[in-house]
Amino acid sequence: MGDMTRIDKNPRTGGNAVEVRGLVKHYGSTKALDGVDLDVREGTVLGVLGPNGAGKTTLVRCLSTLILPDAGHAVVAGYDVVRQPRQLRRTIGLTGQYASVDEKLSGWENLYMIGRLLDLPRKKARSRADDLLERFSLTDAAKKAAMDYSGGMRRRLDLAASMIGSPSVLYLDEPTTGLDPRTRNEVWDEVQRMVAEGATVLLTTQYMEEAEQLASELTVIDHGRIIARGGVDELKAKVGGRTLQIRPSDPSELAAMARALRETGLDGVAGAQAVPDEGLLYVPILSDEQLTAVIGLLGTRGFSLAHVATALPSLDEVFLAITGGKTTATETIPQEVAA
Numbered sequence: 070m071g072d073m074t075r076i077d078k079n080p081r082t083g084g085n086a087v088e089v090r091g092l093v094k095h096y097g098s099t100k101a102l103d104g105v106d107l108d109v110r111e112g113t114v115l116g117v118l119g120p121n122g123a124g125k126t127t128l129v130r131c132l133s134t135l136i137l138p139d140a141g142h143a144v145v146a147g148y149d150v151v152r153q154p155r156q157l158r159r160t161i162g163l164t165g166q167y168a169s170v171d172e173k174l175s176g177w178e179n180l181y182m183i184g185r186l187l188d189l190p191r192k193k194a195r196s197r198a199d200d201l202l203e204r205f206s207l208t209d210a211a212k213k214a215a216m217d218y219s220g221g222m223r224r225r226l227d228l229a230a231s232m233i234g235s236p237s238v239l240y241l242d243e244p245t246t247g248l249d250p251r252t253r254n255e256v257w258d259e260v261q262r263m264v265a266e267g268a269t270v271l272l273t274t275q276y277m278e279e280a281e282q283l284a285s286e287l288t289v290i291d292h293g294r295i296i297a298r299g300g301v302d303e304l305k306a307k308v309g310g311r312t313l314q315i316r317p318s319d320p321s322e323l324a325a326m327a328r329a330l331r332e333t334g335l336d337g338v339a340g341a342q343a344v345p346d347e348g349l350l351y352v353p354i355l356s357d358e359q360l361t362a363v364i365g366l367l368g369t370r371g372f373s374l375a376h377v378a379t380a381l382p383s384l385d386e387v388f389l390a391i392t393g394g395k396t397t398a399t400e401t402i403p404q405e406v407a408a
């Protein structure tokens with residue numbers, strides 16, 4: 070998935086919407102940004118991955134003209150962040166980890182106010198507020214105070230607010246941190262829609278899965294430095310894919326299950342490993358189709374499964390893999406066994 074929304078409308082002539090070279094920002098002895106280079110191609114999503122304190126927000130703040138870099142330079146939509154802040158601000162949208170929404174105002178009032186602050190005429194600000202509330206499925210809550218919005222509604226309002234000035238470049242700074250999975254999906258849908266309509270997005274996240282869903286290119290940042298970059302698949306390959314963990318109802322069937330899988334010749338199942346001590350069968354998973362096929366096949370062969378889970382490579386693993394360490398930590402997401 071994702072490829073449909075990663076259409077670069079003008080792959081030959083499309084330049085970089087964001088160009089960052091040697092960006093440095095110090096806070097006392099903390100090197101929040103320690104010489105960052107990156108490009109975001111027009112009409113694409115760059116995922117900037119990094120743990121807490123990596124420098125993601127500092128990067129976004131520099132690129133939004135909210136703070137001045139100590140060294141290096143950055144150009145966004147053709148405007149220099151230091152020399153042309155006013156012009157630059159008109160072409161960007163910013164959705165922060167900490168929303169810029171006024172709690173006491175209604176959703177509609179928030180959007181209208183921001184439109185007026187951006188110098189939109191009253192009528193235009195009004196229609197823009199209406200349109201965006203509709204688009205983010207907030208029309209029913211238009212008159213409700215933002216403080217009475219759910220977490221997901223707040224995030225959608227925040228996204229809508231960042232869209233008021235029809236920005237060509239959007240910064241999304243950890244847009245789903247702290248959201249439940251369902252709400253996270255709603256936000257992802259909106260972002261994908263914006264990108265399908267041609268926006269360029271710089272997305273910071275701590276979630277591999279989010280980066281996978283939304284970004285075509287990834288940059289991994291830690292301690293203010295870029296430690297890896299590449300396509301999503303490229304980076305995933307470095308870390309290793311998902312692993313399916315299967316616990317049969319009858320542990321003595323482990324070996325037979327592994328054999329049955331290997332005999333099918335399905336992609337990836339050659340790596341199936343039975344670990345009798347744990348009572349588990351581990352199968353490397355390369356695609357959702359393969360995952361479905363493996364579970365289906367075991368059912369057809371009459372094996373009874375007590376528990377099935379997939380283990381994703383965690384961000385820790387990404388960093389460990391990138392820095393040459395051993396990969397041990399895994400984030401296990403239990404999945405229901407298909408009936």
Ligand SMILES: Nc1ncnc2c1ncn2[C@@H]1O[C@H](COP(=O)(O)OP(=O)(O)O)[C@@H](O)[C@H]1O
Nearest residue numbers: 096099101119120121122123124125126127128
């Ligand atoms: N205003 C500030 N004053 C002092 N230190 C800061 C400030 N903002 C960020 N830092 C420090 O800079 C580093 C990078 O922070 P930040 O950019 O917020 O990281 P991230 O967004 O990736 O979590 C951290 O060590 C953080 O403590």
Ligand SMILES: [Mg+2]
Nearest residue numbers: 125126166243
């Ligand atoms: Mg941050």
